[in-house]
Amino acid sequence: MNKISFKKVALVLAFASTLLSCNKEDLVIDEISEPGKYENGFFVINEGWAFTGTGSISFFDYESGTLKDSVFQKENPDSDGFLPKSSTVQFGAKFNNNIYVVSKARGPVVVADAKTLKEVGRIPGSASYDWRAFVGLDENRGLLSSSNGVHVIDLKNLNVLSKLSGVSGQTGDMLKAGKYIYVLNQSAGAVIYNAEDFSVVKRIAGVTLGFAQTPNKKVWYTKDKFLYSSNPQTLETDSVELPFKPATTWGTWFSSPIIASTKNNTVYLLQAQNYGGGKAMYKYIEGDKSSLNQAFITTPAKQSFYKKNLGYNPQTNQIVTTTVQDGFGENYLVNNIYFYNAESGELIKQIPYSGYYFPSMFVFH
Template sequence: MKILNLKNAALALVMSSALVACKKDDSVKEELPVVSKYENGFFVINEGWMGHGTGSVSFFDNESGTLKDSVFQKENPNSSGFEPTSSTVQFATKFNNNLYVVSKVRGPVVVADAKTMKEVGRIPGSADYDWRAFVGLDENRGLLSSSDGVYLINLKTLKPSFKLLGASGQTGDMLKAGKYIFVLNQSAGVIIYDADDLSVVKKIKSVTLGFAQTPNQKVWYTKAKFLYSANPQTLETDSVELPFTPSNTWFAWFSSPIVASTKDNTVFLLKSPSFGGGKELYKYTEGNKSTLDKPFITTPDKQSFYKKNLGYNPQTNQIVTTTVQDGYGVNYAVNNIYFHNAETGALIKQIPYSGYYFPSMFVFH
């Protein structure tokens, strides 16, 4: 009897251990990460129809294949949104899991959780500032460019701290790369700052568009008829001649229409006038000048880009573009979003949508 009891006890112990293991396995399954509401897709930042309401943020959902409008306003019904209506939403970027949405013309800087689009902070619109773009430096610091230079921002309090030396007048796109920060300024060209102490390291005159960074870490920008690359460690440069001369974007400022692949050392840029628009998108793969022989993508008949209407989607290795219909007035309510193979340029799909959105750029996860 004792032997049988021992056997039964051993069997019970094994079964108990198995049940515990099953419970552990079940708990592990329950703790698997769930893709959030605004993670499987990308954002479209809309300038808005100035004087008729504010800009907005749309979200393209990869799963449903649909474009959802005004997602920030819908997730934050009690927020003041992007008021005042006299401002325009012109720029956005993701940093430390937050989406920083920047309004021009004395508008606010709104910070939202990039997965839920719930507001987590803001710099209210003010007559004291006219913002352009944002770049994050570390957990505590970021920079905001403006119509009168660059300001250091405390990311915990969202308070402007001080204005950087070296940049005066209208300042736009910025990129942190290696130990440097590249800043595009209307009068000075590129101003390169030390990322640690924010001192000026170098200036490059007459730069028109910037910036994009390829997987080899090189930083790309345009000057005259050339596309330049800069090593972010040594600041040594190389260049290739373009088949057109890029315009700057200072006339009615918008972010430079230049982006890079995350898969290979390829840069994409629009051939557009200084006020935006244009119909041709070019591609340059480093070391292969023939990739510039002809436009990589050309818009369909009667369709034009508006501002920075190109983006590279790292989730799908696709080039995404938006267009408005040629003309004025009601033509601006005729929009299309296109998905192209980033290697061949082949059109994958087109989605038409209507409304006075005035799409200004994309933000990808």
Template sequence: MKTQFFFRHLIAIASLAVLITSCNNDDDFTAPPVINGEQQLKDTLTIGKTLKLSSKIKDRNNLSFEWTVDGKVVSADSTFTFNPEKRGDFKINMTAKNSGGEVTLTYDIHAWGAYENGFFMINEGWFGHGTGTVGFYRYDTKAIEDSVFVKVNPDKNLKPESSTLEFGTIINKKLFLVSKVGGPVVVADAYSLKEEKRIEAKGGNDWRAIAAINENQALLTSGKGIFKLNLNTMELNGQVDGITGQVGDIVKVNNYIFALSATKGVLIINASTLAVEKTISGMAVGFAVTDDKKVWAAGGTKLINIDSNNLEVTEIALGFQAYGSWGAWHPGSIAAAKNDVFIAKNASFSGGKEIYKYTGDVASLAKPFVALTGVNILYGAGIGYDRKKNNLVVNTVDSGFGANFANNNLYFFNADSGAKTSGVSFSGYYFPAVSVFHQ
């Protein structure tokens, strides 16, 4: 009996020792850090702004932190303020450690260029009173920023005041600004808007629009034909033979360049030889390019498309008169959205109030897709398609004369339904010409 009591007593002591040891181990245990929520996050910001990033850890006691940007250690704090110096995509990792383990949080950040998260508004300006201007509509603020070109380039201008800024486009990540009536052609970085090169303003200049042939060469239309332009030096290298008089809108698709002549209609130019291969007379409005690489123009009461592979032409009954803008040229009031085409029903000397959408069925032209109300009328090109937002973008002024032209509206319509989604009203004699979108 004594022996059994002894062993029972020994087992009890051993069990107590195990329990004490176990308790001591529990006291020494440290739980690894835990992130609240997802461990893979995304965000954006615009150059010039900052973004404060959190570790997403509630209990930060006894933790060490390490932040890296694209693999480079940048901070040991529990939070990190990101201030990128260039646009692009960045991977930011936060690692939190303690004696119990570690955890990692990843931020994928896209830094927009200063003038990337939105679109440009090219304004011709009030003739004789001031030069044209470049505005910028910013998606996140839903506001228009005025005269951004001269704000970024305070030592530059778009003079003379007798010129009008009528056209803009983005080529090779560069924004090209094209002026009529003695004005310059300016090249600026499409994201920072910092000027890089220009054709100086000069009496006799009368530019219209520009299209690139390749990365090094472009064609520049004018009041007296088409000029060849070196994109690297911004030097003119003569003119395209056989083309005279006023030429406006121009676009390159596949191996052809399509240019709109005031007297001859659509000129189809071989991009390799610069020889005119085909002319389509009677056309007054151009150009829209659909995703199927068809080029669209209009004239008389016809809407046409040109297959850029074989130059075959298809005619569609438009149902109204298509007027050009040769008396006071501005880019054509026509735009493409995927494989659909928008065209404005403009009056002969003023902007119209109706926008039609052709979807491949002539019945789609039976009634307007958008009808402006009140005193609103289109001005300049008046319409553009914002692919990023799937919006039809519309510029209007008030009908009439004088002070009416200082009443501006920028409207957004869903490109599928035609429903007006938003708008911005603003005052000033801007005389909008065309909207330019990042692609």
């Protein structure tokens, strides 16, 4: 037996001796859980080709470096998936240990385990509701925005409990920040609620895109030609002028193409039209107006963004984007996913893939 083996044996004996000398109540051993099948990567929420097929979820696997399609359907072959075909999958968010996937056009809200992607519940599609986005509040409650205001959801039983007062009509993105909930409404702009009693605290007319939150807790949104920050403690605001006027996303609703880094106080947003698309992404480093002097990332020739085709990956400090080929019809078969350094904008990797996916946004762990 060599020296290394003796050392290993000594360590084992020492550990065993420690165990034997410990009182049972003093002994704590942390449980080591196996990583889930869908933890080592991120999700792409695909709108799908309305009336032809349903939306889907793709998964980018870090280990294989590949994009795997229709992973929810494959993990749940007996599920109704995202039917009906007339609806489109438009929004996804991770909350606690689940992913909430929201369809508009009277489609379902599907809840899946974030590690396994096995379905754990749903709000079936219904003519009574036309959903937009989801935000979790606590263990028991969440909010779903819709074509007619915001609804409180029982997360345990997936029931619609009530409708918030103070906002009506088409309502989209939402963000819970501290003691407030920021809600984006087509006619009212930003409506800020008290998270405890759902009373309206403040209204900001004319808001076009929102919301993103930087590490300093500030909440970001756009209005006219300006990017605003809101302090979620005092609700005081500050602003910087943008080199373009952001459009709204109400035409064929999609989540606002504005995100934030989790590492730096930096905001990224797309220069897009009301229906989506666009070819330029801008980056604003708080306090540095010159960071807006030129686009941070532009799409390659003959390629455009589609909806909220930008995401910040907190695990890799990268910006991830998807594009479709310019034009209509079969051009939508041509997709690419890109990975950029979030600090420099340097392109790290490009992966082409084919199919009528119509990617709408990303969900990261």
